[in-house]
Amino acid sequence: MIMNGLVYLTDVVTLELDKEKCNGCGMCMIVCPHAVFEIENRKALIRNKNLCMECGACEKNCPEEAIHVRSGVGCAAGIINGLLRGTEPTCDCSGPGSNCC
Amino acid sequence: MEKGFIVGQTITSSGTFPVVSTLWSNHDRWNTIKVRWSIGRMRYTVEPGIYGVGTPDENSRVFVTANFKLSFDHLRRALNGINAWILVLNTRGINVWCAAGKGTFGTKELVKRIRAHKLENVVSHRKLIVPQFGAVGVAAHEVKKLTGFSVIYGPVLARDIKPFLDAGMKATQEMRRVEFPLKERMKLIPVEIMNGGYWALLVPLAFFIISGLQSMDYSIGRAVSKGSIAVINLFAAYLSGCALTPILLPWIPFRRFALKGLVTGLGISAILFFTGFLGCTVPENISWLLMLAAISSFMAMNFTGTSTFTSLSGVQKEMKLALPLQIIAAGLGLIGWIVTRFI
Known part of the structure; x- marks a missing residue:
């Protein structure tokens, strides 16, 4: 369940699931790269919240808008970039000559 | 812009598209090493658009990727022996995951590309295989609503594409999980x-x-x-x-x-x-x-x-x-x- 012992900080993740809205389509389970979700009795449930990296794929692909997560780059350089410019964390990889992910 | 991997062209009712090799040349390998060392990494791109692999026809599957050449190269290599289409989005030379995080690999660009290249005339089916990491920027249900194309999320790694296809386009839990070995x-x-x-x-x-x-x-x-x-x-x-x-x-x-x-x-x-x-x-x-x-x-x-x-x-x-x-x-x-x- 826990890959290579690689788990990041616990109890910080902003992921939330509104079970009332969930239609059990299972899209969140498909797109999650860390197997955070599970489907039980035709409803999604958050099985391992601490493995969530807040990428936002589940929220984006939930047709019922039942998932909310403050998604963004879990990247120190991106956060410093945002601090320096007074913007949200951004890795600014799109400009010519910039060197990032 | 890299072009050496183009080995021919295929003519469809929707236009002529380049056909690409599924093998890496020494040039590709050398450039991969350079890019891994950050040399010319932001300029290592392919032209966005539609490419063919093998001898694709209207029934062939469509794989979506970014226009970072390393992403494109991993996909075409994984498609060796398969007849397929590749739809390359303009992510400004950024890989799928990072571009999806920024939204450049996203619903808007995907819909725009489908329309610009009239994909509905290239293939008779209405399915797209998008890498799982693309889900950070692509909303499958919105693409369906806007274009009629269903997005099927493929495995995390290109090398799992063949087992994924063999299993009837179903990814195992391992294929869906990102590891960091x-x-x-x-x-x-x-x-x-x-x-x-x-x-x-x-x-x-x-x-x-x-x-x-x-x-x-x-x-x-x-x-x-x-x-x-x-x-x-x-x-x-x-x-x-x-x-x-x-x-x-x-x-x-x-x-x-x-x-x-x-x-x-x-x-x-x-x-x-x-x-x-x-x-x-x-x-x-x-x-x-x-x-x-x-x-x-x-x-x-x-x-x-x-x-x-x-x-x-x-x-x-x-x-x-x-x-x-x-x-x-x-x-x-x-x-x-x-x-x-x-x-």
């Missing part, structure tokens, strides 16, 4: 090393020059003898943060990357101390220890952006404490080291 971490280290850019040369150079100074007297000989040691100290700490920490990542205690980098930084400092590097006096040794710990910790913290499992909330939490401490330690160390030049 040693081999993957090693591949990413060169980019980390190059991240320092000119600073990684200018800072050691400044230390080298200042090392010649001692109590208002300057000697080139001292710059060479003491300066070389200073340069070695700095590079050791730099590599401790951006190479050693990533390699040892799962085995270093603590979850915070800044703490992992501190552990390796202190370890490297100890080795330097006992092998006659670091400084000559106690104040100098303490100054070096502060600077090296800060450098290693900071560089390791930056590896969060490369890793595949750190959350924004987590990185913000660790930085709130770590960044000020790194700045204070580096500042105190620097002041201490400069002061020792005069006593």
Whole structure:
């Protein structure tokens, strides 16, 4: 369940699931790269919240808008970039000559 | 813009499209090595649009990817022996995952490409295979609503595409999960090393020059003898943060990357101390220890952006404490080291 012992900080993740809205389509389970979700009795449930990296794929692909997560780059350089410019964390990889992910 | 991989063309009722090789040439391999070292990485692109693989027809599957050539190359290599279409989105040369995070690999661009190339005339079916990481930017239900095409999320890794197709376009749990094994971490280290850019040369150079100074007297000989040691100290700490920490990542205690980098930084400092590097006096040794710990910790913290499992909330939490401490330690160390030049 826990890959290579690689788990990041616990109890910080902003992921939330509104079970009332969930239609059990299972899209969140498909797109999650860390197997955070599970489907039980035709409803999604958050099985391992601490493995969530807040990428936002589940929220984006939930047709019922039942998932909310403050998604963004879990990247120190991106956060410093945002601090320096007074913007949200951004890795600014799109400009010519910039060197990032 | 790279074009050498185009081996022919295929004519459809919707137009003529280039057909690409599924093999990597020596040119592709050499460029892959260069890009892994950050050389020309932001200009390593392919033209967005539709490409064919094998002898594709209207029933062939459509795979979507980014116009970073490394992404494109991994996909076409994985499609060896398959007749298929590749739809390349314009992500400005960024890989699928990072571009999806930014939204350039997203619903809007995908819909735009489908319409621009009249994909509905190229294939008779209405299915697209999008890499799973693309889900960060693509909303499958919106693409369906806007274009009629169903998005099927493929596996995380291109090399799992064949087993995925064989299983009737079903990915196993393992194919859906992103791991971060040693081999993957090693591949990413060169980019980390190059991240320092000119600073990684200018800072050691400044230390080298200042090392010649001692109590208002300057000697080139001292710059060479003491300066070389200073340069070695700095590079050791730099590599401790951006190479050693990533390699040892799962085995270093603590979850915070800044703490992992501190552990390796202190370890490297100890080795330097006992092998006659670091400084000559106690104040100098303490100054070096502060600077090296800060450098290693900071560089390791930056590896969060490369890793595949750190959350924004987590990185913000660790930085709130770590960044000020790194700045204070580096500042105190620097002041201490400069002061020792005069006593």
